[in-house]
Amino acid sequence: MATASELRNLDDDGLREQLQGCYEELFNLRFQKVTGSMNNTARPRQVKKDIARIKTILRERALAQE
Structure with a gap:
């Protein structure tokens, strides 16, 4: 679990990679839950919560560029 300050140090591509990794982990966790x-x-x-943090940071950056 990464903190928001650690995530802010990453560039946009790094954040998107982290986001993709979180989605994959969540997908695998759902299967683990079903199989017990x-x-x-x-x-x-x-x-x-990590996904929400990453999305929030990406959105803040998108709004700052406008």
Whole structure:
């Protein structure tokens, strides 16, 4: 889990790569939940918050460019 200040140090391409990785992890966690092999049940919530952080930073940058 990355903090917002760590994410702000990345460029836009790096943030998009992180976002894609989070989506893939969330997808895999959903399968783990269905199969019953999930160890950390709080992890999906953490990944969703990471996704929200990344999207917020990308949106802030897009608005700043306008």
